Amino acid sequence: TRRITVRDIGLAKERGEKWPMLTAYDAMTASVFDEAGIPVILVGDSAGNCHLGYETTVPVTLDQMTMLAAAVVRGTRRSLIVGDLPFGSYQEGPVQALRSATQLVKEAGVGAVKLEGGERSHEQIRLLVEAGIPVMAHIGLTPQSVHAMGYRVQGRGEEAAQQLLRDAKAVQDAGAFAVVLELVPAELAAEVTRVLHIPTVGIGAGPETDAQVLVWTDMLGLTPGRVPKFVKQYADLREVMTGAVRAFADDVVGGTFPQDEHSVH
Ligand code: KIV
Numbered sequence: 516t517r518r519i520t521v522r523d524i525g526l527a528k529e530r531g532e533k534w535p536m537l538t539a540y541d542a543m544t545a546s547v548f549d550e551a552g553i554p555v556i557l558v559g560d561s562a563g564n565c566h567l568g569y570e571t572t573v574p575v576t577l578d579q580m581t582m583l584a585a586a587v588v589r590g591t592r593r594s595l596i597v598g599d600l601p602f603g604s605y606q607e608g609p610v611q612a613l614r615s616a617t618q619l620v621k622e623a624g625v626g627a628v629k630l631e632g633g634e635r636s637h638e639q640i641r642l643l644v645e646a647g648i649p650v651m652a653h654i655g656l657t658p659q660s661v662h663a664m665g666y667r668v669q670g671r672g673e674e675a676a677q678q679l680l681r682d683a684k685a686v687q688d689a690g691a692f693a694v695v696l697e698l699v700p701a702e703l704a705a706e707v708t709r710v711l712h713i714p715t716v717g718i719g720a721g722p723e724t725d726a727q728v729l730v731w732t733d734m735l736g737l738t739p740g741r742v743p744k745f746v747k748q749y750a751d752l753r754e755v756m757t758g759a760v761r762a763f764a765d766d767v768v769g770g771t772f773p774q775d776e777h778s779v780h
């Protein structure tokens with residue numbers, strides 16, 4: 516078996532095939548998704564909220580992303596692994612972006628990187644692609660800009676829709692192999708998907724994008740509290756785990772674990 520490549524992803528769009536993407540932050544979880552046939556796994560900086568206990572993605576460092584991405588690469592055989600460039604690791608300009616992306620490629624072994632921003636990030640994307648590093652772009656809601664934009668639907672209204680279209684074309688022209696559209700109206704995401712020749716990956720962007728991505732802890736019911744409206748919850752792992760952990764605790768307190776079958780003599 517060989518790994519899926521960005522070329523395979525481009526061919527899927529030509530064939531009109533849709534594909535799923537999930538986040539992962541550790542080897543064990545990633546191995547489950549790999550074995551289940553998820554073609555693209557994103558080591559997202561959503562690790563900040565979902566794995567490392569921060570309030571936002573903003574504090575996540577490049578070294579943290581490198582460690583998590585390396586684990587995901589080690590846990591998988593077939594999936595294309597995309598590593599997120601965290602806040603502060605590419606905003607200074609193309610040279611900083613190349614240095615950061617190179618770290619993710621060399622030290623973690625990812626097959627591609629992702630960064631946020633449309634027109635504002637096109638020079639970074641271009642240099643990475645020229646250097647041979649495939650780039651997934653990310654426009655619409657960009658959580659690293661939470662302090663400036665909040666967590667609001669993007670691309671509502673004619674002016675904002677035109678800006679989103681310009682951003683989408685800018686990242687395609689810069690050489691991105693795919694683009695995430697986060698929290699944009701379904702009609703606009705459909706239009707972007709028709710206009711671009713690279714695949715669009717939607718999250719909260721309706722049914723017409725070429726691919727769909729969800730944060731794994733959201734879709735498997737591990738995230739505490741409410742999840743966004745665009746999430747479909749496919750399992751309730753928090754309930755499953757809580758029940759199992761309580762049963763273990765009760766067994767220990769009540770003296771019913773371990774039994775003879777769990778003991779050596
Ligand atoms: O970090 C992340 O999980 C992401 C996806 C939501 C696209 O960027």
Ligand code: NA
Binds near residue numbers: 559560561572599
């Ligand atoms: Na991210």
